[in-house]
Amino acid sequence: MTTHLRLLTAGGIATAALVGAVAIGVLGAALAVAQAWLLAHAISAAFLHQADVASLAWTLAPLALVLAGRAGLAWASELVAVWISGRVKADLRARVLAAAVAQGPRLAADRSTAQTALLVTRGLDALDGYYARYVPQLVLAVIVPVAVIACLAFVDLVATLTVALTVPLIPLFMALIGRMSATHRDRRWSALGRLAHRFADVVAGLPTLRAFGRAEAQVATLRQATDAYRVSTLATLRVAFLSAMVLELLATISVALVAVGVGLRLQNGELGLEVGLFALVLAPEAYLPLRRLGSEFHAAEEGVAAARDAFALLDAAAVARDRHGGSRPPDRLDAVTVEGVSVAQPGRELVAPAGATLEVRPGELVAITGPSGAGKSTLLATILGFAAPTAGRVTVRGADGSATDVAALDPRAWQDRIAWVPQVPYLAPGSVADNVRLGSPDADDRSVAAALAAVGLGDLPLGRLVGERGTGLSGGERRRVGVARALVRRASLLLLDEPTAGLDAEAEARVLAAIRAEAARGAAVVLVAHRPGAVAEADRTVAVRWASLAGPAAEGDAAGPGASRSAPGAVPA
Amino acid sequence: MTALVAVLRFGRPVTGRLLLAVLAGTGAAACAIGLSATSAWLISKAAEQPPMFALLLAVTTVRAFGIGRGVLRYAERLAAHDAAFRVLGELRGATYARLARLAPAGLAELRSGDLLARLVGDVDGLADLWLRVLLPGASAGIATAGAVLLVGGLLPAAGVVLALTVLLTAIGGPAAAALVARRAERSLAPARGALAETALETLRGAPELMALGAAPRALDTVRAADARLAAAERRSALGAGTGTLVAGIASGVAVWLSLAAGIAAVRAGSLDGVALAVVALTPIAVHEVVTPLAPAARLLPGLAASAGRVIELLARPEPVREPASPAAVPDGPLGLRARGLRVRYPGAGSDALGPLALDVPAGSRLVVTGPSGSGKSTLAAACLRFLDPVGGSLALVGSGGVAVDVTSLAGDDVRRATGLCEQDPHVFDGTLGDNLRLARPAATDAELAAALAAAGLLGFVRSLPAGLATPVGEHGARLSGGQRQRLALARALLADVRVLILDEPTEHLDEPAARAFAAELPSAAAGRTLLVLTHRPELFDGPEWARGPELGSGQS
Known part of the structure; x- marks a missing residue:
């Protein structure tokens, strides 16, 4: 219910939606009553009193206006609804995406990007059903039956009672059955998300699947997944449609009861034809909005499920934002110090890194080494402020003697001082120059070209287009574009995660020289390195290790016969 | 449109289930129309105060229609959804199987964000072709034809009016809507794809975009894509609204003209007064059945675009030509x-x-x-x-x-x-x-x-x-x-x-x-x-x- 409340109080737009819906509902109810009365009058006058068209002009002319008014009203309500739901969706989509991006590094652990993408696109699109159809119908379902019952009360008490007693049963049944289908709905939404994720995963891995001759086998697996989705969806629908059937039965049987009751009393002579026809035409109008609400309710459910997901993400982001400090980083950096930093790896009984310690000062180039899984990349993430150490701390010391914990720094201002190159740099679709400029939009073509030349990509045309995930560039070129991007930033602190992996000896030398030049310019440089060339370039080397939470500290990747055996703690070499 | 026809073959394995859904849907629509017609007749007849037994059949029929409508509608919905999901399974399987033949060299220029939207969005969206267009169209068409015959039997002029206004709603409305929203509809699917793609890109690069301070610019790109989609949706709603307007006017015209013609006919003695209410009120029920078809017909251009892209994928040339009669790989070490x-x-x-x-x-x-x-x-x-x-x-x-x-x-x-x-x-x-x-x-x-x-x-x-x-x-x-x-x-x-x-x-x-x-x-x-x-x-x-x-x- 709170999701409904948050959706209806989402802001000025949502309020406008409600006001508009009420106005349209009241007008609609008035027109429905007028139509019923005019029709009943005309039919009974012609049938019982042989009235002709000319003598009924004062009935038929207003009827034409009422019929036209109802058509126009339906049109207007549709336009207003789409306009409003578009505004609400855009607002929610922007906020959810901003929250998801801000949580980017943390998010990866518990949600897949495909699932989040599905939420902000198809998921929120489902809100159309909510705002454009469910809310207006909800308002109609309240206003119209009340108006109809009030009008019937003036003319026929028995028909009024029939309608007044059966109409409240409809929301009652709806609530009962709605509760039953709520769990099914959530299950269905998560099934859809899993299916999307599965498609994305399998499609991304098609080359690998084909290499192992398993691509064909996945056809069957996917069919099973789709089938499972069909079965789970049909289970939801069986309940959802059951509720719709009960509603429809109630509505149609009630109309039949009114018709039969009115007919019998007409036969007795207790009632006039005009009143009887009025009741017959008006009675279905009382049930129509309720019946439609039943189907709109289920159409809106997917939107509500998605909205709940979206609100959960927004709330989590708000909590995360509150945890951050707001201190400004020092203007001139004196040192970044990592003291005994350990990070627990979720879902695994180990910390990586375990008790890492290092210091880097402007002009220095420090290499981090250690076996796979030792937590080298995680260590960079703690310096960036993306990951919080479970033990130890990362401190930023200023030339003015101040010392601030990274957790207390304003993350935006701190990251502005850093140039970070992850293991697989992200490449946005666009030109090579766009990508080099990603972190420094004001850089001119000359400095972009200079940065590319510095990493040995002087021949790469600036305008060369890069596809998604860097298609169009070789693995080594992608990595070097990432390094060029860091160079252009002219940052005080460079964090590089294996920038020379996949490069031949000549390219590696170029990249290392460019990194060394950054240190000479006065930047502090931390470099995760595997290869001897990169390690040799460093002023100091720090070995990082992981440790099991259960047993004594493990030594390296226990399996690799030649894995490095570093002593516990960080060992400057 | 040829792509839509090409997609229809995926429905062939479940023909039986589809027919079942049409049958149940026709019954439900007939019940709705029948309830209105018989109760109008019952009330008019009762006003003449005939003996009770003359009304008994009508009383029973009215009640039967009241129950039949709900039950048949339930059956129709379940059968239709089951069939549509099975068709979907076929479509998904075929699409994936094709992708599996093309990857990796034949798909180089397709972006995976768009590819995802294509697979999940286009294929899922195609279920509407059966669920919202073909099945309800067939059911409503058959039931409406019956109603036209009934009303036309009582008063030929009213029958003609009903038939014409139904055609106006089912064909004229969507045509008017398409005229207003043709370009918007066609830009909807690509706009949706573009939004999905930019959103996925932004999420994928989130850590670096944050670290580089480039996240606000990336989010602006998404917002711009969203604005383009919203504008396309608004244009398409204008078109859909035109359809609703035409349907509303057609329904009003049907009621008004039937009533006026009926009044004149009763006066002239060519129509029994008891049947006047049937002639005047049945069009309301018929149009209530037909009106939901207008928004469904509006889906056709979008569905055609989705079908076109799926069919294009299915027809894409393979990067490798497989030999007609493959040779055998030599035995032993290779x-x-x-x-x-x-x-x-x-x-x-x-x-x-x-x-x-x-x-x-x-x-x-x-x-x-x-x-x-x-x-x-x-x-x-x-x-x-x-x-x-x-x-x-x-x-x-x-x-x-x-x-x-x-x-x-x-x-x-x-x-x-x-x-x-x-x-x-x-x-x-x-x-x-x-x-x-x-x-x-x-x-x-x-x-x-x-x-x-x-x-x-x-x-x-x-x-x-x-x-x-x-x-x-x-x-x-x-x-x-x-x-x-x-x-x-x-x-x-x-x-x-x-x-x-x-x-x-x-x-x-x-x-x-x-x-x-x-x-x-x-x-x-x-x-x-x-x-x-x-x-x-x-x-x-x-x-x-x-x-x-x-x-x-x-x-x-």
């Missing part, structure tokens, strides 16, 4: 031989590899080297028959020296004999065991352990509480880069192939691990022909290794 081999990606302007001469004798271990971008991965793709050579030849060579050109072999046969560990191997979102068993579904735990040991990952796996059942996350996110690489190597070593190609196998491994792996590789891959593509040949420098040509230097 080698590779290339002569003047040139390879080019579909649509590319220049060769990605070659001309290359290469001999990998059966049972040998050969190292081929070359700088980044010299075509090492292209050579691997050609060896696995992902790509056809554009010049020269590439052959599998049996132990007796029998050479069979790969173009005369079925791609699947080639890949049964030749295995590959790619440079950026995909790790699937499943458990460690799932990823390994991909290479050999029937592998025993001992075989898995041996492969893991050879790749240097056994100790890590044993340290995990859940062992092989540990989930690796999306794209192996819960593993480090080195662990991912080792997992992929273990997977490749597990595959039951005679030629094993490793593309940059020591990538992402730290120096000692890379050395250890290179040293253990010959025994781990014993009995197989090995081709290692690397820019670090010094790691594979023992007596058991032979050195091949250096790519990208116009050699041999």
